[in-house]
Amino acid sequence: MFIDEAEIMVKGGHGGAGKVAFFRNRKGASGGNGGPGGPNKRTGLNGKDLYLKMPVGTTIIDITTNQEITIDEKSPKYLLCKGGIGGLGNVAFKTSTNRTPKNAEPGREGQERKFKLILRLIANFGLIGLPNAGKSSLLNKLTAANVRTADYPFTTLEPNLGVYNGKIIADVPGLIEGASAGKGLGIKFLKHIEKVNLIFHCISVESQNIVRDYNTVVNELKSYNPQLPEKKSIILLTKIDLIDKVEVEKKVKELTKFNKNVLPISIYDDTSLNQLKKIIGV
Ligand SMILES: Nc1nc2c(ncn2[C@@H]2O[C@H](COP(=O)(O)OP(=O)(O)O)[C@@H](O)[C@H]2O)c(=O)[nH]1
Numbered sequence: 001m002f003i004d005e006a007e008i009m010v011k012g013g014h015g016g017a018g019k020v021a022f023f024r025n026r027k028g029a030s031g032g033n034g035g036p037g038g039p040n041k042r043t044g045l046n047g048k049d050l051y052l053k054m055p056v057g058t059t060i061i062d063i064t065t066n067q068e069i070t071i072d073e074k075s076p077k078y079l080l081c082k083g084g085i086g087g088l089g090n091v092a093f094k095t096s097t098n099r100t101p102k103n104a105e106p107g108r109e110g111q112e113r114k115f116k117l118i119l120r121l122i123a124n125f126g127l128i129g130l131p132n133a134g135k136s137s138l139l140n141k142l143t144a145a146n147v148r149t150a151d152y153p154f155t156t157l158e159p160n161l162g163v164y165n166g167k168i169i170a171d172v173p174g175l176i177e178g179a180s181a182g183k184g185l186g187i188k189f190l191k192h193i194e195k196v197n198l199i200f201h202c203i204s205v206e207s208q209n210i211v212r213d214y215n216t217v218v219n220e221l222k223s224y225n226p227q228l229p230e231k232k233s234i235i236l237l238t239k240i241d242l243i244d245k246v247e248v249e250k251k252v253k254e255l256t257k258f259n260k261n262v263l264p265i266s267i268y269d270d271t272s273l274n275q276l277k278k279i280i281g282v
């Protein structure tokens, strides 16, 4: 299963107690600091650091403070929770009048924090569009991905990734009218296109109203994140093998009103696929 959100509780180690001990001759305190401290003023060992491995692209949000950081290649290591400070041993409590104090500190609790983890896939390109627009078929055609495709909606229930020429392409499923209100798969997967450099907005020639279908998807993007429709995008008019050239031209013309580049394409037409590969390959 594809998990892209999780909540975790992290707790730093306990500091460990300081030691109450005395030198053999009973001439003075010898308990070292935690944790836990040893005799002969030995300071206890520090606990081993615990590292949690997370994929690059994971955002870590402190649920209490809303403070957030995102793991990227440049800053791969963060301290989530500090371990507790060790307690002072009885040596620390020696005074000129009391050489043999019998008290030591217990050591402190480690820090405890709750985090929400959100994974946004790091993809260069994102395929979006209504169900059945041909997104998964294109991903399969361009890359070694082997995603199930079929002529009914919601064959793809999770985002899929493929690699072409070292570039990662994400197939983001399930956008329909009302997705932002939770219909269908909802818009939970849209976080995965927030970081792509270029969006391919797929519309099938089978659409009865390509302008309306285009707007439907853009509106859902907008409800999720008002900046998303501002992202660089290209319209892919898909499955052009199903209609004749004149009809394709007409539909391309209809789509030019959105001031986007429109690329007519079919998985059965290598010339059009090569044009798409050129865009991805650079
Ligand atoms: N004729 C034709 N059918 C296609 C083309 N691309 C996809 N399809 C078919 O359209 C249906 C939906 O495709 P799919 O990739 O699952 O769409 P998705 O829901 O957007 O991922 C499948 O039956 C595909 O075989 C194409 O270029 N030409």
Ligand SMILES: [Mg+2]
Pocket (backbone or CB within 6 Å): 135, 136, 137, 148, 149, 155, 156, 173
């Ligand atoms: Mg699909």
